[in-house]
Amino acid sequence: MEKFHGHEIFVQLLRLLLLLLLSLQCLSSDYTPPSKYFINCGSSSTISDTTRTFVGDVSSDSFTLSPKQEAVEDSSPSPATSQLYRTARLFRSPSSYEFEIDPIGIYLVRLHFFPFSSSTDLFTALFDVSVSGLPLLLHNFTVQNTSNLPLIKEFLLTINISKFIVKFKPSQGSSFAFVNAIEVFNAPDSFIPDSALLVTPAGSNNSSYKGISSRVLQKVHRINVGGSDIEPNSDTLWRKWVPDDPYLFNKSAARNRSVSTETSYQQILSEYKDSTRYIAPPLVYMSAKEMNKNDSDPLQFFNISWGFDVSKNARHLLRVHFCDFISLSMSDNPWLNLYIYSFFSEKIDNIPLGAPFFLDFVVVSDDSGFLNVSIGPQILSPVNNSFLNGLEIMEIMEELRWVSMENESKKKNTPLLVGLVVGGLALFCIVIVVLLMRSKCRKEKPAEASHWLPVTVDGGLSSHSRVYEATIHGSPVPHLNLGLKIPFAEIQSATKNFSSKLMVGKGGFGKVYQGTLRNGMKVAVKRSQPGHGQGLPEFQTEIFVLSKIRHRHLVSLIGYCDERNEMILVYEFMQNGTLRNHLYDSDLPCLSWKQRLEICIGAARGLHYLHTGSEGGIIHRDVKSTNILLDENFVAKVADFGLSRAGLLHQTHVSTAVKGTIGYLDPEYFRTQKLTEKSDVYSFGVVLLEVLCARPAINPLLPREQVNLAEWVMVRQKEGLLEHVIDPLLVGKVNLNSLRKFGETAEKCLQEDGADRPTMGDVVWDLEYAFQLQQTAVQREPLDDSTNDASSTFPLPNVQRYPSYSLSIDVTHVPTRRNDGSETTESEVFSQLRIDDGR
Ligand SMILES: *[C@@H]1O[C@H](CO)[C@@H](O)[C@H](O)[C@H]1NC(C)=O
Ligand SMILES: *[C@@H]1O[C@H](CO)[C@@H](O)[C@H](O)[C@H]1NC(C)=O
Ligand SMILES: *[C@@H]1O[C@H](CO)[C@@H](O)[C@H](O)[C@H]1NC(C)=O
Ligand SMILES: *[C@@H]1O[C@H](CO)[C@@H](O)[C@H](O)[C@H]1NC(C)=O
Ligand SMILES: *[C@@H]1O[C@H](CO)[C@@H](O)[C@H](O)[C@H]1NC(C)=O
Ligand SMILES: *[C@@H]1O[C@H](CO)[C@@H](O)[C@H](O)[C@H]1NC(C)=O
Ligand SMILES: *[C@@H]1O[C@H](CO)[C@@H](O)[C@H](O)[C@H]1NC(C)=O
Ligand SMILES: *[C@@H]1O[C@H](CO)[C@@H](O)[C@H](O)[C@H]1NC(C)=O
Ligand SMILES: *[C@@H]1O[C@H](CO)[C@@H](O)[C@H](O)[C@H]1NC(C)=O
Ligand SMILES: *[C@@H]1O[C@H](CO)[C@@H](O)[C@H](O)[C@H]1NC(C)=O
Ligand SMILES: *[C@@H]1O[C@H](CO)[C@@H](O)[C@H](O)[C@H]1NC(C)=O
Ligand SMILES: *[C@@H]1O[C@H](CO)[C@@H](O)[C@H](O)[C@H]1NC(C)=O
Numbered sequence: 001m002e003k004f005h006g007h008e009i010f011v012q013l014l015r016l017l018l019l020l021l022l023s024l025q026c027l028s029s030d031y032t033p034p035s036k037y038f039i040n041c042g043s044s045s046t047i048s049d050t051t052r053t054f055v056g057d058v059s060s061d062s063f064t065l066s067p068k069q070e071a072v073e074d075s076s077p078s079p080a081t082s083q084l085y086r087t088a089r090l091f092r093s094p095s096s097y098e099f100e101i102d103p104i105g106i107y108l109v110r111l112h113f114f115p116f117s118s119s120t121d122l123f124t125a126l127f128d129v130s131v132s133g134l135p136l137l138l139h140n141f142t143v144q145n146t147s148n149l150p151l152i153k154e155f156l157l158t159i160n161i162s163k164f165i166v167k168f169k170p171s172q173g174s175s176f177a178f179v180n181a182i183e184v185f186n187a188p189d190s191f192i193p194d195s196a197l198l199v200t201p202a203g204s205n206n207s208s209y210k211g212i213s214s215r216v217l218q219k220v221h222r223i224n225v226g227g228s229d230i231e232p233n234s235d236t237l238w239r240k241w242v243p244d245d246p247y248l249f250n251k252s253a254a255r256n257r258s259v260s261t262e263t264s265y266q267q268i269l270s271e272y273k274d275s276t277r278y279i280a281p282p283l284v285y286m287s288a289k290e291m292n293k294n295d296s297d298p299l300q301f302f303n304i305s306w307g308f309d310v311s312k313n314a315r316h317l318l319r320v321h322f323c324d325f326i327s328l329s330m331s332d333n334p335w336l337n338l339y340i341y342s343f344f345s346e347k348i349d350n351i352p353l354g355a356p357f358f359l360d361f362v363v364v365s366d367d368s369g370f371l372n373v374s375i376g377p378q379i380l381s382p383v384n385n386s387f388l389n390g391l392e393i394m395e396i397m398e399e400l401r402w403v404s405m406e407n408e409s410k411k412k413n414t415p416l417l418v419g420l421v422v423g424g425l426a427l428f429c430i431v432i433v434v435l436l437m438r439s440k441c442r443k444e445k446p447a448e449a450s451h452w453l454p455v456t457v458d459g460g461l462s463s464h465s466r467v468y469e470a471t472i473h474g475s476p477v478p479h480l481n482l483g484l485k486i487p488f489a490e491i492q493s494a495t496k497n498f499s500s501k502l503m504v505g506k507g508g509f510g511k512v513y514q515g516t517l518r519n520g521m522k523v524a525v526k527r528s529q530p531g532h533g534q535g536l537p538e539f540q541t542e543i544f545v546l547s548k549i550r551h552r553h554l555v556s557l558i559g560y561c562d563e564r565n566e567m568i569l570v571y572e573f574m575q576n577g578t579l580r581n582h583l584y585d586s587d588l589p590c591l592s593w594k595q596r597l598e599i600c601i602g603a604a605r606g607l608h609y610l611h612t613g614s615e616g617g618i619i620h621r622d623v624k625s626t627n628i629l630l631d632e633n634f635v636a637k638v639a640d641f642g643l644s645r646a647g648l649l650h651q652t653h654v655s656t657a658v659k660g661t662i663g664y665l666d667p668e669y670f671r672t673q674k675l676t677e678k679s680d681v682y683s684f685g686v687v688l689l690e691v692l693c694a695r696p697a698i699n700p701l702l703p704r705e706q707v708n709l710a711e712w713v714m715v716r717q718k719e720g721l722l723e724h725v726i727d728p729l730l731v732g733k734v735n736l737n738s739l740r741k742f743g744e745t746a747e748k749c750l751q752e753d754g755a756d757r758p759t760m761g762d763v764v765w766d767l768e769y770a771f772q773l774q775q776t777a778v779q780r781e782p783l784d785d786s787t788n789d790a791s792s793t794f795p796l797p798n799v800q801r802y803p804s805y806s807l808s809i810d811v812t813h814v815p816t817r818r819n820d821g822s823e824t825t826e827s828e829v830f831s832q833l834r835i836d837d838g839r
Pocket of ligand 4: 205206633635
């Protein structure tokens, strides 16, 4: 027996050993942390610790410093100061270190600055640091006001040439530069991805940001969530990780968790990226923050949020690290939501137990100076918990920091970074880009100018970076965002000189054309009637509002043109036209209930953002189904901001003229002329009924009591006959609970008293709930939905009928029932029916 046991153990051990060898082989495959370059500047001595050796820069055969510059030494070093920080190299004229690079690939570059006391006051240094190729890593850099010393600047970049130069250049004649230590070493392959999902403060449209590896990344934060400091010597790539506590938004929402068993790196074959010990060391995955909840109360449900200080309006690579060492089995491990700012969430479920993994995003920061990240359980999570192990933020350095280094780029062996090819002309263009982007980024008042000539910029720049050269002209829209200005000639070319073949719509404002800009982007061009006296305020409002906001569910303004008394707005092209088009009076295929819900949720999100987003307090004032457009994927976007009003939420605004569209108009606003965001909620309620019933808000051809949709449906609801009014095409295809929730939501929106109506945020929530009810129903009981009499059991709450109001309607503007298909309804795009005076 004993022998047998011994044998078994031996076999098991062998197996384990084999596994271990295999896993080691596949994880550390061909990467071993390199031994160079680690440089001890201003010294001839070599400093070693257990993991690496810094060599003095006085003499070395593998790198060169030219021209040689003076060295300084700490005159009275504290015993605690590392040897590395007791000497520095001082540069009173431009000087470079040159490194032999082998292999080419992704490199980590670290610069150490420790201003000790010496004959020269190092605190007064002011200088630039650049590397071969073009990026300026540090500009007008000083250590003056830094509190945590030594200061270590870390960059990640792809080096593609055999000679890599790091150049120090004093900013002014009398100034100087210094550095205590330099690291330049090769990182593992695919240490950073080339593309990642692009997230903006307004959310994401699933597009990815490409070309990360051709950019320079600068480390901003590296956080060991739930744990303590990890010193460079304990990290596989000599990084420093710090605890997350100072960044926690609400300290009592989270608590530390840790394990003592070492993380086992493994291939997990999931949708997430497997981590390796070089991506992050075990210590990162051995600690986490989790929800600080009362363990005897499983219903607690809240987020843990962090806010990290970052550059405003800049792109960042955000990497989040997870390892679930908390759960005991896959059946009780949490399903997470990861939120970036308020409008982006990523579902993280199917989390493998005990296996470390990570996710990357490219996040555009807003202008608050913070990048906010939250985690929380999903609504249907088997357990209400959430956790996070680590987080890194690296800023993607932009072109505007790139400068030409005249004498360094000798034509023949011009050093290149991957993906960056700059010819003489492009260089000139970039200089212009730099100037313009700079003025845009700093929100300086742009020069008074219009009439821009296009300059084509090769590569890397998005359509938003299109640049136009200026000549002087008077402009009727002097204070608007000039970055969005498009020359009339470009618009003429995009629309084939306003060819009637490209006309897709016609409305009160003017005509709408489909067009293609020279960069290939499809756009909708809205041109006001030449000589049409009205509309300038609307034109300006629209540019003003749309140039300030970007949201997945708001139609983006690409640009505008105000040359030659034209008022032209250029929008992203919405392939599928208006929501109304897909509901009635057209031949288009019927939208499913799920599609309708998704569209309503999208539009509600857009409005919610208008009301509460970063530029919050904007009231749309003309919410209707023709102002909700659908892109090629049927993603809803709210359009037409011509009537919107900004900044009114906290003061009761009494407007001089009631504006809006008959049938959608909030009766309270009509009565009192007091405008609040709840007027949009009312109009949105009418849109919900339109979606439910597939008929116009006003249809004068119907019997009198049916003319006004909102009035009629609410009456039917009171009578318990709502099933008689829903779109016949939906009957039998809608889950009853979902329908009930939807009906309740519309009803709440249509409350007589604005104060009783929900906010758009509540509406989003309710609609999402209705969506979930439909989803779960479809999954669980596919047959139930095909019963035809289902809608007759639809329960109907008792509602007060609000007093009806009547308006005198200019009959020529009233939409009439049409049977001739999409062409006529297309022409409703952007059409407006307005009551210019309420009385
Ligand atoms: C850099 O600093 C110098 C001297 O303080 C100043 O003249 C120059 O404008 C600065 N440049 C920038 C871009 O801040
Ligand atoms: C450093 O701080 C001082 C005082 O707070 C300020 O006047 C100075 O401009 C700061 N210098 C830099 C480079 O930020
Ligand atoms: C997605 O958003 C990006 C940046 O905001 C934009 O460039 C791109 O055109 C958008 N794509 C779609 C399909 O909307
Ligand atoms: C974005 O991607 C997710 C997952 O692939 C998908 O469910 C969603 O519909 C996509 N949204 C858009 C607008 O493409
Ligand atoms: C978590 O651990 C870190 C490092 O030990 C400590 O600084 C921090 O106070 C702890 N936070 C909480 C909420 O206990
Ligand atoms: C912080 O979180 C705790 C626990 O969730 C909660 O009770 C408390 O209200 C929160 N405080 C703030 C200011 O949000
Ligand atoms: C935790 O929840 C239980 C049950 O809800 C309650 O009795 C107890 O007081 C709570 N404990 C704390 C510390 O709040
Ligand atoms: C999580 O909390 C939510 C909200 O309190 C509750 O509805 C849900 O049942 C909870 N889930 C579990 C598994 O306890
Ligand atoms: C983002 O985080 C910062 C810092 O914690 C906080 O002041 C700010 O309110 C947060 N913003 C949001 C929208 O949560
Ligand atoms: C968590 O944060 C997100 C984003 O800010 C928010 O949408 C969500 O409602 C929050 N969840 C809870 C339970 O507070
Ligand atoms: C550029 O190089 C030339 C000769 O190689 C030299 O005369 C000139 O001074 C340099 N210019 C600068 C700005 O360094
Ligand atoms: C740099 O990399 C690109 C693509 O990776 C390659 O095409 C190019 O030849 C490389 N340049 C040099 C100088 O090695």
